[in-house]
Amino acid sequence: MANHPITSALTTIGTLTSRPAAFLVLLAYAILWMIFERQSLDWHGAATLFTWAMTLFIQRAEHRDTQAIHAKLDEILRSDHAASNITRIDDEEPEEIEKHRHRQQLGD
Secondary structure, three states, X not given: OOOOHHHHHHHHHHHHOOOOHHHHHHHHHHHHHHHHOHHHOOHHHXXXXXXXXXXXXXXXXXXXXXXXXXXXXXXXXXXXXXXHHHHHHHHOOHXXXXXXXXXXXXXX
């Protein structure tokens, strides 16, 4: 399941939506909406754009926090040579990581 194309695509999309370019896509979409469908850009349209923008802000903050945690854990793992067998888990899909964590918790 780790190499399933749908899960890989979802992970890639999640990463791409945390990039600054996603905000440029939103801006381009809003401009095109104003140009081609100005009459439909009412309060509901503004709410749609605002919701999309807030989703991107949340995704960006979540990605930043995750990257900070990963950097801290990488530093800890580099200092503890006994933990070197776990460093390849970054390549796994989220579901596989959850299974690994569950197995570790059962072993404790």
